[in-house]
Amino acid sequence: MLAKRCNKLRERIVERIFSVSGAITTIAIVLIVVFLFREGFGLFGSSTIENGYSLFVNAKNDISSLSPTDTKRIFDGEITDWRDVGGKAGEIKVFRFDEIFNLYSEDAFGDNYALLPDKLAEVIDNNPTIIAFLPDKYAPKPSSVVKRLTDRRITAADFVLGTQWLPTATPSPLYGMLPLILGTLLVSLFAVILALPLGLGVAVYLSELSDNRIRRIMKPAVELLAGIPSVVYGFFGLAVLVPLVQRTFALPVGETAFSAGIVLAIMALPTIISVAEDALRSISPAMREASLALGATKWQTIYRVVIPCAKSGLLAAIVLGIGRAVGETMAVLMVSGNAAVMPHSLFESVRTIPATIAAELGEAPSDGTHYQALFMLGCILFIFTSIVSIAAEIITKKHHTSKEL
């Protein structure tokens, strides 16, 4: 009686432990996603000008605000006339805060730099075509002579459609993720195009055509490859593939989307092969026998019966392969060249989203827009992979329902 009671109690405790651990895991995952998006979305609505700084112009200037790209080009000296940004003609005079110390001696600023704002105002007043990049702390009050340019906010369009990723540019960092997302797409697409036919082909070979002995050696070998750390693949890519690509195609640098795609394809192969082979082998021999007994050839049996039967498993293999290609960081960081510019061909350096996050997060101050932009990139990546797996889910479901109709 007592023993039975003890047993029941134990069962209930075990049950509790399982449900609690399930709940904790789910909550943790949800919280991570919420955190990711909360940090990421902080980017939108932040000022396009570096935190704690503002831009000032002479009050007579009709410009009242500048886009981040124009700001950047003005400070880079690419735009030199106000006409080009919609103002009255006049050569732009760029003024950075530090320059005030060349114009006045220390004494002129008074105690604790109390007079500094007045001096800055004086400078702005004297130069009608000036644009001054000043810290808010010493900024002159807007007045009849000084005009503070209205802040622009970073918009989703700036982020999604921007073609320049210059997170450390001053005064106006640019967070255009288009080069990164195109880099990611280019590299992953190339990798997937390489890896899918190869991987599925090897899976069909292993499960349908090879004899037992070969499979017994090859299957574990392939699975072993899946366990090699990505940095090792990256190292291999850097040491072998990059020089090879550089020489073969006579390129200035071998670190290109092409090399990265090949390394990624090699990395995705073991996953694709292993999952796809399992899917094919799980098809009952009765299906193959039924087909062969009707006079179908081996090949007809494979592509008319075995592959359609294993469709959902094969799809899983494809999705896992794509997931690996899209999310892979280290190896790509090592062989892609990391140039955050709009890619035009496979034989250029590119930068992917994960590589960007890995390379830059350490240098981004945790309250700044750069940090938030990196989180936003993380969100994009997350959305990206979710779309892939949801699409796969829908396709599999469609397949299943048509089976049950």
Place this chain on the structure above:
Amino acid sequence: MKSTNNKIISAKHINFFYKEFHALKDINLEISSQSVTAFIGPSGCGKSTFLRLFNRMNDLIHGTRIEGLCLVEGENIYAKGVDTDRLRKKVGMVFQKPNPFPKTIFENVAYGLRVNGMGDKQFISQRVETSLRSAALWEEVKDKLHKSAYALSGGQQQRLCIARALAVEPSILLMDEPASALDPISTARIEELIVRLKQNYTILIVTHNMQQASRISDQTGFFMMGELVEFGSTKQIFTAPEREQTYNYISGHFG
């Protein structure tokens, strides 16, 4: 080299090995066309192996070997250069468990025609209908030809598999315990079907059910431990077996 008599199948001194295991020992028999032949015997006696010789299904198993002469319509089917795909079109097979493809009912029946590159659309749909009629399934499925075969009951699925085999118009039909996974009503329908199909096909059936063998077959072979102990007309085997082992088996003393 057509045989002069109407023996559609003949086996001469067949020995069969799974690696070292001697599965069939010196089997000799002849079967005339348009008859039903039942093979009975305890599990593992080799009757299924024997059946699968005639469409070379045993080839799929690694490490098997055959000795002796196996003639189908006078042709040595184990001769060099025999096209197994062509042979299997001539010798259809129905398996123990219904194994329809995960396709529609129509596509299941049409499969054999499609893989053999037979006919246009109209021919195929005509043949699908006649095959389903022959398998006594047409009335039940004619309104849902384009639904999944998995929506059918087990008995219907097995009749679908028979229709699928009939669609390529084999002359011989091998049936490996075709009713063992079915309920009694479905079994009865399959038996009726077999008797009816006899008019056009030569049927070889393996069964564990001795009443079934006695009900539907013209001749019966009793296998034990890889040997064909006795082969003769069903009536004689079940009423006056010559060998004691046969008598013991059919009277339920063992097995």
